[in-house]
Amino acid sequence: MRVQVFTLVISLFNYLLSGTTAQAQSSTPVNFNPVVPDNIADPSVVKFNDTFYLYATTDIDRGLSMAGPPVVWKSKDFVNWSFSGTIINSIDWNKQYEYTDDKGAKKTGYFRYWAPGKPLMRDGIYYLFPTIVKPDGSTGTYVMTAPTPDGPFHFATGDGIFFNEPLNGRKEATALVPDIDGEPFVDSDGSCYIYWRRRMAAKLSSDWLLLDGKPVEIATKHSGYSEGPLLFKRKGIYYYVYTLSGHGNYVNGYMMSRTGPLGPFEVPAGKDIFIQSSLENKVWGPGHGNVFQVPGTDDFIFVYLEYGEGSTTRQVFANRMHFNADGTIEPVIVDNKGIGYLAKPATKANNIATGAVVTASSYREPKTVSQSIETNPNALINIGNNFKGPTVETVSRTFSYMPQLAVDGSNGTRWLAKTDDHQPWLMIDLGKTRSISSCEMYFVFPSLGHAWQLQRSDDGVNWQTCATQQEITVRSPHIASKIGKARFLRLSVTQGTAGLWEMKVFGK
Numbered sequence: 001m002r003v004q005v006f007t008l009v010i011s012l013f014n015y016l017l018s019g020t021t022a023q024a025q026s027s028t029p030v031n032f033n034p035v036v037p038d039n040i041a042d043p044s045v046v047k048f049n050d051t052f053y054l055y056a057t058t059d060i061d062r063g064l065s066m067a068g069p070p071v072v073w074k075s076k077d078f079v080n081w082s083f084s085g086t087i088i089n090s091i092d093w094n095k096q097y098e099y100t101d102d103k104g105a106k107k108t109g110y111f112r113y114w115a116p117g118k119p120l121m122r123d124g125i126y127y128l129f130p131t132i133v134k135p136d137g138s139t140g141t142y143v144m145t146a147p148t149p150d151g152p153f154h155f156a157t158g159d160g161i162f163f164n165e166p167l168n169g170r171k172e173a174t175a176l177v178p179d180i181d182g183e184p185f186v187d188s189d190g191s192c193y194i195y196w197r198r199r200m201a202a203k204l205s206s207d208w209l210l211l212d213g214k215p216v217e218i219a220t221k222h223s224g225y226s227e228g229p230l231l232f233k234r235k236g237i238y239y240y241v242y243t244l245s246g247h248g249n250y251v252n253g254y255m256m257s258r259t260g261p262l263g264p265f266e267v268p269a270g271k272d273i274f275i276q277s278s279l280e281n282k283v284w285g286p287g288h289g290n291v292f293q294v295p296g297t298d299d300f301i302f303v304y305l306e307y308g309e310g311s312t313t314r315q316v317f318a319n320r321m322h323f324n325a326d327g328t329i330e331p332v333i334v335d336n337k338g339i340g341y342l343a344k345p346a347t348k349a350n351n352i353a354t355g356a357v358v359t360a361s362s363y364r365e366p367k368t369v370s371q372s373i374e375t376n377p378n379a380l381i382n383i384g385n386n387f388k389g390p391t392v393e394t395v396s397r398t399f400s401y402m403p404q405l406a407v408d409g410s411n412g413t414r415w416l417a418k419t420d421d422h423q424p425w426l427m428i429d430l431g432k433t434r435s436i437s438s439c440e441m442y443f444v445f446p447s448l449g450h451a452w453q454l455q456r457s458d459d460g461v462n463w464q465t466c467a468t469q470q471e472i473t474v475r476s477p478h479i480a481s482k483i484g485k486a487r488f489l490r491l492s493v494t495q496g497t498a499g500l501w502e503m504k505v506f507g508k
Contacts, residue, residue, distance in 0.1 A: 030409070032338030033283075034306065034315035036073050036081045037411040037442040037501030038476065041305040041314035042115035042181075042228065045292040048126075048149050052078050052342070054303075055116040055128070058447045059312040067312070068447035069093040069474070070113040070130065072150060078342040084475040086447075087151030088113065088130075088144070090160045097135035097163050109135030111163070115228065117141070117183040118290055119149060120192075120208075127208060128153050129194070131180040135163050140175025141182025141196060143209055157209055176209070177202075181288070184208075185231040185261055193261045195229040199242060201262055218242075220255055221267045228288030231261055234300065237327045240265050243287055244273070248307045248371035250287030251276040254329060271378045274329040275302060275319075279395055281335040283317065284371060291321070294342060301339060302332055309369050309399055315412060336412070349437055349506035353407045356505075357429040360403035362418040370396040406500040414444055417498035424498035427490040428505065433458055436483040436507035439467075441491060443500060446476035450496030456486035463490065472496060477504075 035043075039059035046053050052075045058068030069086040070093075086093075096108045117129035128144045142161070144153035155161065158173030176182060181197045184204070192204040194211070195218075202215040218240055220226070226242045233239070238257040243250060253273045255265035277284045289304025300321040308314045318339045322330040374380070376391045401416040403426055417424035436456075443450045449472035455463040467480035472495050483489070489505065 031336040032079060032340050033317040033336045034411040035318050036316060038446060039313050040316050042288045043303045043316045044116055044118040044290045045303045046118055047295055051076060053149050056316060057114045059314050060445050060448060061313050063311055066110045067112040071447050076343055077345045078339060082477060087153055089152050099136045111135060115181045120184055120186060129182045129184050132161060139180050141177045142173060143176050181227050183230045187261055195231055197227045199226055216262055218263060218265060221272050222253055230290055232291040248285040248373055250285035251377050268328045270328050271331055273378050275332040276377055277373050278334045279393060283334040286334050351504045352430060352434055352507050353428055353503060353505035354409055356407055358403040358407055360415060360426045361424050362421040363403055364401040364416045364418055366398050366400045368396055368398045406503045411501060414499050414501040421498060425490055425492045427488060430487050433485055433487045434507050435485050436505060438506050439480045439483060440477040440504040441500060442477045442502040443496060445497045447474055448496060449474040451494045453492045453494060454480045455490045456483060457488040460488045
């Protein structure tokens, strides 16, 4: 085994040395990965009318036992994203429920929303296929509908899903499949199919609420544990995509069929694992994702989760796909450059916070993460849950949380206050008095909500409150308008996680 150790220091110093100093002169980020400033995973992207929608699992760094409430990120240009509120409000995602496990032990758990399959629209109704995990860990993929892609979504087969509470005349919704990671596909003839964990697939009934016939298991080249499947079609070829391994060793392989959505599938010529970690580009574990075809084009994009800091601190990346003349997929090169604009950006004032001097009440110490990664998974005959191939390299990277990272133009870096900082604040010095029209604040773990106070000053001594959010509000970004003239801005986080992925100040 050949082992190399290198360290990626994700900090302001690293950004300045890596050629991103252009961000000091421009509000446009050099890198577009991660796609959004948040910890999310298992993404699905779709475009309805003139808006891109990104549905995903919401990570809150508490392991798989608890997740953030479901939200949908929206964008007009694929670069500037936002969300407001939850899209499923019939479940209390923050409530602990008590249950007794198989051994008679008393335990507690939460409802969780995972891996929403790509939403579909038919006859003005929007269909969503999320995994819902009950407090006792039982899982299912459900069909939910809404009149708009923003929700709120409601269970299509019942009044809801309930746990240890009387129904009182309500009907319990039934799962479409009793497992996770359900992903739909609609063929050109209008027939619909569903794919889920462990290579399972089935055709759906005409109303999309039931399975039509027995499920089938899709045979693939590699037989290790697999989740996060999907199917897409291009030029008459059906592509079945499935994951292997996990964590920093996540990869995606594929099979091809010219017969139909349920196969039979064949192993493609060349490299059937088409996306894997790039140690050169410092991107690890490209895992459960989805294929997004830009409407009206032959432009295909693979949107996927990246390892982040480990466990449930994942982020969403996107890179373009390319195809060979025989239809096989060229290996996707994962990187931080990403996609960029897919539509004309909205006109917006200059972000005058870029390159400003930033201080804070505190910030956390750096965190180093290490991972052993198989660099040549296509050379392996079979891939199980753990890579044991001949070319495993041990790598590490260090994450910093300095206040300056809140204005560096990156969705992948942030300021985090120390956990024992009970009055956290961040202050921006613009260098001189400026006329400020608005301020956008992209908080860490925004799905859990934040409350805050924004103050302005000309001298850094005398302060005037210019905006407040007194109640915890679930959204990103939080926006303060009509701020006026100031040299200094000070943001106090009164409730919610004290941290910012980015703080943008617009003015002149």
